Each structure stands twice: as C-alpha cells, then as structure tokens.
Amino acid sequence: MRIRNLLPSVQRAAANDADHPFYSLQRQMNSLFDDFFTGFDATPRSLASGVGAFSPSIDVKESDKDFVIRAELPGVEEKDIEVTVTNDAVAIKGEKKEEKEDKGKNYYYMERSYGSFNRVIPLGTETDADKAHASFKNGVLNITIPKSAQAKAKGTKVPIKAT
C-alpha cells in the first residue's frame, strides 16, 4: 500500500466504488464463478491463448439500453480485427502482428506480446445484432450493442388498480 493512502489529507476519495480493493476482489470472485457457470462458452481469459501470447483486456458494461464493450488492442491494425455479434454473444478475433522488420535485431527488452486472439463474451441477453456498431481509435476498440426490444421490454411495469 502506498503511504499516501494512509494519509487522510491526501487520500483520494475513491473516485467510484469500482476502485475499492474490496469491490475489485468481489469482481474477481464473480468473474471466477461466471467463468465456471457460463460453461465453456466463455473461455477463461487465462486459457484464451497460449503462454505469453497476446490476449486483449476487455471491459463490459451493461445499461438498460445496451452493452458497451471496450478492449485494449495496442498495435493491432483495424483491418486485422473481426467483431462478430450473435444474438447473445460477441466475439472479437484478430491478430497482433509482430513487425517483420524487427527480425534479426538485438533485443534488450521484450515485454510486449504478439499473436492471434479470439475472445467470446456471452452477454446473457438478447441483442439487436443488426444495430451494433464498433469503432477503433488509438488502440482501443469500442463496441456498442443495443439490447433487443424484447429484452428491453422485460420488466414492464404493471399498473395496480385500487379496487
């Protein structure tokens, strides 16, 4: 823990709950159970690729209307990414290519990773796949998938009449 976290005067107000270590632990536990119970549809991230190969980090947010998915894909070309949306899942496929010009050079640091990846994210709700759109900027992929009218309609309020 950093010292400044212990100093009340400079302690940052937790910007949002998601930053709190407890929530992050809870989230990790949740995703562990999710990985298990969603069956083998969603390849756990740790198994999604070979050792040391590139696998993108993904954030998924759900709102009433849609799903927003963000993935960090630094160094991947737009044309090398393939996004497939089915009714209740989205697949991101692509390849981070190692620059060929690097071959045969002397390396001092090699921390970046390369390779092809394929990640399937089950959404668990019916989506309107036709209206999905994606953009790619500065190495970050952004996908928005609206929920289907049916899915949105779930939970319609039933008026109660006084008798």
Add this chain to the structure above:
Amino acid sequence: MMEKEMQKTENVSATERIRNVKTFVPRVDIYEDKDSLFLVADMPGVDEKTVDIELEKNVLTIAGRVENGRIKDGTLMYSEYEIGDYERVFTLSDEIDRDKIVATVKNGVLRLELPKAEKVKPKKIAIKAA
C-alpha cells in the same frame, strides 16, 4: 498466474500527481540495429496529442494521458483492465544523437527511434595490401 502477467503494472514509484488517476508502466520492446536504438511501447488509448516525451540531460521520460477511458453508464459486467496514465523513465547513454530522435504514435503504440551518434557506429576498417 498468467492472468496477472497480462495485466497492467501499476507504477508504484510515481510521485504525487495532480490528476486523480492511476499510473501504469507501459510494456516496451527495446532493440537495436547498427544505426539506431528503437523503443516501442504499448500505450492503448493515447494519441499524438496526449503523449509526452521529455529528455532532460540523459533521462528520457515517456508519459501518456488517457482521456475518457471509462465507459460512463451502466453496470460493470467484466472488468479486466484499469484506466490510467502511463509513465516510464529510461536513462540514455551518451551514444545517442539527441537531435535526431524521432517519435510516432499509431494505434496506441509509441515508437521511438534513437539514432546512435556517429562516433559509436561500428566502422569497418579497410585493410590495405602491403
């Protein structure tokens, strides 16, 4: 174990900053050929406007800011990465020709070319037949 490896490394030595965000150490590749040294850093989310390269004496600092990284509305279902700035410091030797450093950013990858100074380039010595 591996999952941990894939995640961003938080920069714990970062000094107190004005912006209320975390700082990460970008992953880099450094390699050389006979003319130059190359530094390639993965910094997803930065562009040429938000990346900052500073060379003070022989200390090279690369830094990047990520704006609007968070998805604003909705509940988080999966979260595999955190949003934050990038910063990493390198020490250069005198063998770099500082005036000719070239930097480019593309698809969230920063690429620096650090040309070697003339005096340290390998030279072939012609042998004269005596």
